[in-house]
Amino acid sequence: MFIFVNKIKTMHIKLVTKIKLDGNLCRKSARVLSGLERLDLLGQINEIIAADERDPLSEGFNLANKYQVQSAPFFIVEDDDGLTHLYTAYYRFMQDIFQISVSESDAISEIMAQNPELDYI
Amino acid sequence: MTQVNTITMTETDVIKLESEYATKSPQEILTFALKQFDNIAISFSGAEDVVLIDMAAKIKKDIKIFSIDTGRLHPETYQFIDRVSKQYRIKIDVIFPNAGEVEALVKEKGLFSFYQDGHKECCGIRKVKPLRRKLATLDAWITGQRKDQNPETRASVPVIQVDTAFSDSERTLIKFNPLSSWTSAQVWQYIQKNEVPYNQLHAKGFTSIGCEPCTRGILPNQHERLGRWWWEEAADKECGFHEINLTQTNK
Numbered sequence: 001m002f003i004f005v006n007k008i009k010t011m012h013i014k015l016v017t018k019i020k021l022d023g024n025l026c027r028k029s030a031r032v033l034s035g036l037e038r039l040d041l042l043g044q045i046n047e048i049i050a051a052d053e054r055d056p057l058s059e060g061f062n063l064a065n066k067y068q069v070q071s072a073p074f075f076i077v078e079d080d081d082g083l084t085h086l087y088t089a090y091y092r093f094m095q096d097i098f099q100i101s102v103s104e105s106d107a108i109s110e111i112m113a114q115n116p117e118l119d120y121i
Numbered sequence: 122m123t124q125v126n127t128i129t130m131t132e133t134d135v136i137k138l139e140s141e142y143a144t145k146s147p148q149e150i151l152t153f154a155l156k157q158f159d160n161i162a163i164s165f166s167g168a169e170d171v172v173l174i175d176m177a178a179k180i181k182k183d184i185k186i187f188s189i190d191t192g193r194l195h196p197e198t199y200q201f202i203d204r205v206s207k208q209y210r211i212k213i214d215v216i217f218p219n220a221g222e223v224e225a226l227v228k229e230k231g232l233f234s235f236y237q238d239g240h241k242e243c244c245g246i247r248k249v250k251p252l253r254r255k256l257a258t259l260d261a262w263i264t265g266q267r268k269d270q271n272p273e274t275r276a277s278v279p280v281i282q283v284d285t286a287f288s289d290s291e292r293t294l295i296k297f298n299p300l301s302s303w304t305s306a307q308v309w310q311y312i313q314k315n316e317v318p319y320n321q322l323h324a325k326g327f328t329s330i331g332c333e334p335c336t337r338g339i340l341p342n343q344h345e346r347l348g349r350w351w352w353e354e355a356a357d358k359e360c361g362f363h364e365i366n367l368t369q370t371n372k
Contacts, residue, residue: 018360026360051362064362071360088285096290108245108253111286113360117278118249118286119240119349120270120329121164121189 010080013097015045016060018072019052028113029073032090041098071114088114130295132283139281147299148176150280154263154297155181161261161297162187164252165213167198168320168330169308170265171205173299175317177263178209187214187255191247192223193332201320208318216255218247233334240335240350247332256287261295269304270329271346305345 015036017029025033036042051060051072063069063076067086075087077097087093091107094100102110112118130138142150154161155177162185163173177184188202206213226234226246235243256262268278284296300308305328312319322330326338328345339348 018362020359028360061362070362072362073360092285104250105245108249109241111253112241112245112249115286116271117266118252119244119331120266121166121248121252121264 011097012046012078013044014047014049014063014076014078016049016051016063016069016072016074016076018060019050019054021053023054026072028071028090032073035090039098039100044098070116130283130293132293135281135283135295139279142280143302145280147173147303148180150297150299151176151263152180154261154281154299155184158261158295160259161185161263162214162255162259163263164188164265165202165205166265166330167194167202168265169305169312169323170300171201171317171319172308172311172315173263173265174205174209174211175311175315176299178211184211185214186211187216189248189251189255190215190217191244191332192218193247193334195322195330195333195336197321198330201318204318214255216251218251222246222250235335235350236352239353253287256284256294259294261297263297263299265300266298267300267303267305267308 015032017033018026019029020026024030033042033048036045049060049063050058051064052058060072064072064074067074067076069086069088071088073090075090075093075097077085077087077093079085085096087096089107089110091102091110094102138153142153151173163170163177165171165174165186165188167188174184174186190199202213202215205211223246226243230238262284266278278298278301280298280301282296282298284294288294311317320327320330322336326340327336327348328339329348330336331349335350337348337351339345
């Protein structure tokens with residue numbers, strides 16, 4: 001874990017969440033934030049950017065549009081080589097960046113949420 | 122002896138190919154896919170994606186096909202899978218969910234938990250997990266997914282893509298959606314013109330066919346999404362970046 005924390009110091013991590021019209025986070029954004037907090041990893045996220053439904057011009061929507069992402073939350077990781085990696089799946093982000101595996105059921109649930117077209121397989 | 126093609130496609134290659142093949146016919150996309158990959162299979166749902174099998178069988182012998190038996194399909198679908206296998210003289214690899222996981226779900230929540238808890242949990246166990254297991258053995262797969270099946274997913278069905286859902290850090294899985302740009306009407310024109318067999322449920326008003334408890338017939342001109350998980354309505358949409366939001370940011 002210590003080796004890993006040293007490694008991510010050279011990364012810049014943005015988390016894009018969604019805020020609904022009622023001012024609350026969408027369900028998955030809330031779940032991911034709470035998961036990161038529980039694992040004491042929230043401090044490793046450099047920026048938390050909102051796509052706020054009350055402000056359609058908010059930066060989160062710009063980023064969603066730029067990266068063609070369909071749903072929140074998602075992560076943009078810029079590494080020290082200047083490369084940008086996009087993670088739309090929380091479980092993949094956790095595996096690649098924090099080397100933490102989530103349960104298969106959680107991974108499947110995430111895959112289905114991020115890929116609604118799988119309903120038609 | 123079959124020569125095995127080992128293909129490594131980068132994301133950049135795929136983006137280039139997607140742009141090149143986006144306007145090509147399903148047959149051209151299939152021809153490319155089957156030529157590029159030996160370890161490739163068609164996913165057959167037992168519905169109108171049978172057109173892929175008809176097209177592929179005309180392009181190449183010994184195509185690989187798999188189908189997921191969730192355990193809850195209609196009798197007509199089982200009969201249809203069997204008929205397709207016999208008519209095209211192909212072996213369809215029928216894959217199944219993990220019995221222990223299905224048993225645990227049913228023990229805990231009963232046989233119809235999806236009407237209360239939504240379909241995702243049941244679909245995850247009965248469909249997506251076995252799919253993931255199967256895809257771990259392939260380099261590429263072919264689906265019958267179309268943009269017009271669900272307005273929510275229309276932006277996410279490119280003809281060729283890196284399948285980020287099922288790739289991992291050691292392995293890139295490529296996904297082909299040759300029917301992406303076809304409409305339901307085009308699929309049915311092909312079925313009729315080529316006398317392709319079809320699932321008898323279509324004759325009973327079913328447009329989109331899935332598991333028996335989660336599928337129903339619809340009226341003419343209703344969107345096929347209304348025939349699946351109709352009780353869920355707008356649930357699960359709250360995290361989406363809807364088109365209106367994304368469009369407004371472009372102004």
